[in-house]
Amino acid sequence: xxQTIDLYQALKEMREAKTPFSVEFVTYSTxxxxxxxxVKMKNVLEAGQQANDNxxxxxxxxxxxxxxxxxxxxxxxxxLKFNNKKIVW
Numbered sequence: 001x002x003q004t005i006d007l008y009q010a011l012k013e014m015r016e017a018k019t020p021f022s023v024e025f026v027t028y029s030t031x032x033x034x035x036x037x038x039v040k041m042k043n044v045l046e047a048g049q050q051a052n053d054n055x056x057x058x059x060x061x062x063x064x065x066x067x068x069x070x071x072x073x074x075x076x077x078x079x080l081k082f083n084n085k086k087i088v089w
Contacts, residue, residue, distance in 0.1 A: 002086060003084070003085045003086070004085055004086045004087070004088045005082055005083075005085040005086070005087060005088070006087075006088060006089065007076065007077075007079065007087050007088070007089045010079065010082040010085070010087055011059065011076060013082070014046040014059070014082065015046050017045060017046060020042075020043040020044055020045055020064035021044065021045075021082065021083050022040070022041065022042045022043070022044070022081070022082075022083055022084065023040075023041050023044060023061060023079060023081065023082055023083075024038070024039065024040045024041070024079070024080045024081040025038075025039055025074040025075075025078045025079045025080055026038055026039070026074075026078045026080065027039060027074065027078070028074075028075060028078055038080075039072065039074070041061055041063075041072065043063060043064050043065065044061040044062060044063055044064055045061070045062055045064045046059060046060070046061060047060040047061055047062040047071045057075050057076055057077065058073050058074065058075055058076065059073065059074060059076055059079075060072065060073040060074075061073070061074075
């Protein structure tokens with residue numbers, strides 16, 4: 001059975017998460033007009049919004065066990081799955 005979750009509910013759960021989760025998204029850069037890479041991340045936590053022109057449309061993730069690790073960011077609209085649940089809007 002395919003489970004689904006609303007995008008805004010998923011974002012709320014990501015931002016409130018105290019335990020690591022998994023997320024899948026597709027990359028896209030509006031400035032470089034590149035992207036299309038399917039990214040699967042496991043054992044991550046939300047790392048906050050990114051300070052740029054699209055800060056309300058972007059979210060960043062970091063590996064849960066690396067406090068100083070590199071953040072990976074994406075547009076919220078490009079998130080495909082959260083904890084193996086398909087994102088719907």
